[in-house]
Amino acid sequence: EDQVTQSPEALxxxxxxxxxxxxxxxxxGLRGLFWYRQDPGKGPEFLFTLYSxxxxxxxxxxxxxxxxxxxxLHITAPKPEDSAxxxxxxxxxxxxxxxxxxxxxxxxx
Amino acid sequence: xxxxxxxxxHLIKTxxxxxxxxxxxxxxxxxxxxxxxxxxxxxxxxxxxxxxEERGRGNFPDRFSARxxxxxxxxxxxxxxxxxxxxxxxxxSSTGAEAFFGQGTRLTVV
Numbered sequence: 001e002d003q004v005t006q007s008p009e010a011l012x013x014x015x016x017x018x019x020x021x022x023x024x025x026x027x028x029g030l031r032g033l034f035w036y037r038q039d040p041g042k043g044p045e046f047l048f049t050l051y052s053x054x055x056x057x058x059x060x061x062x063x064x065x066x067x068x069x070x071x072x073l074h075i076t077a078p079k080p081e082d083s084a085x086x087x088x089x090x091x092x093x094x095x096x097x098x099x100x101x102x103x104x105x106x107x108x109x
Numbered sequence: 110x111x112x113x114x115x116x117x118x119h120l121i122k123t124x125x126x127x128x129x130x131x132x133x134x135x136x137x138x139x140x141x142x143x144x145x146x147x148x149x150x151x152x153x154x155x156x157x158x159x160x161x162e163e164r165g166r167g168n169f170p171d172r173f174s175a176r177x178x179x180x181x182x183x184x185x186x187x188x189x190x191x192x193x194x195x196x197x198x199x200x201x202s203s204t205g206a207e208a209f210f211g212q213g214t215r216l217t218v219v
Contacts, residue, residue, distance in 0.1 A: 032206045043210035095165050099151030
C-alpha cells in the first residue's frame with residue numbers, strides 16, 4: 001500500500017537552530033512530491049513541488065530536496081514565525097494527493 | 110487575485126442531517142478537489158473534478174457526493190451525518206499538478 005511517513009512528529013527548536021524534516025514514501029508512479037505549511041485552523045499553504053530525484057527548491061529559509069525514496073525540508077536559522085505544521089504529499093494519479101501526518105514545528109525565541 | 114474561497118467557514122449540524130459545502134476556485138483553474146482533515150492527521154482525498162466531470166474518488170462512503178458547475182465552482186454534499194464526519198473540509202483548485210487550498214470549512218456534528 002502506498003504510504004507517506006513524516007518524521008519527527010513534533011520538533012521544538014531555538015530561534016536560529018537549523019534542522020531538517022523528513023518525508024519518506026513507498027509509492028510507485030510518483031508524479032510529484034509537495035510540501036505545504038499549515039497554520040492552526042487554516043488551509044495548507046503551498047511551498048514547493050519536486051518532480052525528480054536530485055531536484056532542489058529554495059524559498060527564504062526553506063530548502064526542499066528529493067531522492068528516490070525520501071524528501072527533506074531543511075530549515076536554516078528559523079524564526080518564531082516559521083512555527084507551523086509542515087505537510088508532505090505525493091501525487092500518484094487521479095486519486096489526488098496522499099498526505100503524511102505532518103511535522104509540528106515550534107521555534108522558540 | 111482572490112484565492113480559493115470556501116463557505117461557510119464554520120457550521121454545526123446534528124447527526125442524521127445533510128450538509129452542503131461550497132468552493133470557488135482560483136480564476137482560471139478548472140480542477141477542484143475536496144479533502145477531509147481530522148485533528149492531528151493530514152488531509153485525506155475525497156473527490157476531484159475537472160471540467161464538471163469526476164476524475165477521482167477517495168475511499169469515502171456514498172454518503173459523500175460532489176459536483177462542479179459550469180463556472181468551475183463546486184459543492185460537496187454529505188448525507189446522514191455521523192459524529193465521525195466532524196472535520197475540517199478543504200477545497201483545492203489547480204491548473205496543473207500544484208494544488209492551492211482554501212481556508213476550509215470546520216464542520217462539527219453533534
